[in-house]
Amino acid sequence: QAAARGQAHGGSAAGGAEAVSNEMQASWLCSCSQPPDMHFEDATVIQVCAPTRNEDSWEDDDDSGFGIRRSDQDGAGEPVVTGYLRKSKSHCLLEYHTGQNPIFQGSPVKSGLVMFSDDPHGVAWKKVMMHVYVNGFTCILPGDKAPLLSCLFSPFTLVERHVFPVSTQDGMVAWCSFTLTSLRLEGDRCFYFYHEGDNPEFERDQWVSRITRQVDALAVSLFPEHTISVRPVEGQAMTQRRILAGYLLRRQAEDGTAVLYCELHAHADGEAKFNMYDDERCLIKIASIGLKWRISLSTCGAEECGVFKVHNHFFRARRVQEMRIWCRAIDNLNTFLVHMKEEPSEKELELFRGAVLQVVQSLPPFEGKEPHWGPLLPLRLQEAI
DSSP: EEEETTTTSSOOTTOOOOOOOOOOSSSSOOOOOSSOOOOOOOOBBOOOOOOOOOOOOOEEEESSSSSEEEEEEEETTTOOOOEEEEEESSSOOOOOOOSSSOOOOOOEEEEEEEEEEOTTTSOOOOOEEEOOOOEEEEEOOOSSSSSSSSEOOTTEEEEEEEEEEETTTTEEEEEEEEEEOOTTTOOOEEEEEEEOOOOHHHHHHHHHHHHHHHHHHHHHEEEEEEOOOOSSSSGGGGGGTEEEEEEEEEEEEEEEEEEEEEEEEEEEETTEEEEESSSOOOOSSEEEEEOOOSSEEEEEESSTOOOOOEEEEEEOOSHHHHHHHHHHHHHHHHHHHHHHOOOOOOHHHHHHHHHHHHHHHOOOOOOOOTTSSOOOOOOOOOOOO
């Protein structure tokens, strides 16, 4: 057995654990009668104000307590200060949001007439001009100037194809449609679309392909550059049982998206850990999910989507292949928790890490972010402490 499926490395689970399929499971692995234990440390959302610019970097501004975000060279050849980051003495948490008054980047990448409804029962359809931008979309009624609907994409926006029953004057008609679903802690928000006219299936697929591409690019734009790690951080005792670590996005309340450095621990005393830190140094632990022998794990059915759910927490990986690594490792931990009562030895931990690393190294090279954009969502503005 190994922490990533399909890799055999000598360690075996006690109690005759059977190998589990390599295929990702898109449904709940099991139900959880009790909510997971959450342990929150002191966490402060930072005050930030940073317009979207080209590739950026953070640097300290002497002893002022601020970080200055500098964009690429402007026309005069001087660095441009595009925002500030209040650094508390403890730590800071990077969080984006998709709240009110969206600001769209650039020109529309796709426009066209579609039928739109926010009614799940398929009534109250409106013909609108839909404009898709790199970070969101608008729907405008013909003849109107003000949008009927304006939304920024979320990293947790699901784009799905459907054959949707539409109520018309001639009765119920099946149309090739698609939905946009924003996964929210306060309740999901869904929008429904279909295309009238010739080749509805082809047109539907064009919309789905373009929007999926933009949601994926938006999610990637929020990630710091990093590589997945399997080794503990030197000098940080709380990382010693690490078998997998890397940046993930986590869905927050009020349409927020936090950028967290997450770490999966091998089990000890009947419980594994899914720890979250403010960055890869792992100095400050933001939260921790206790993973016991009944782990609720699911992925979504949308295409090319890196979203997965651990208990009642939504996460998004940088790309689908990395999401599968996280899910396979968590799924394997579930197997170990069921069949292997003793905690793994140091030798077995090295076998687990080697198995995960082998899968990581087999991934195709990451293509990186779009060169002309920085983060495609606004940073959350809150009072600094």
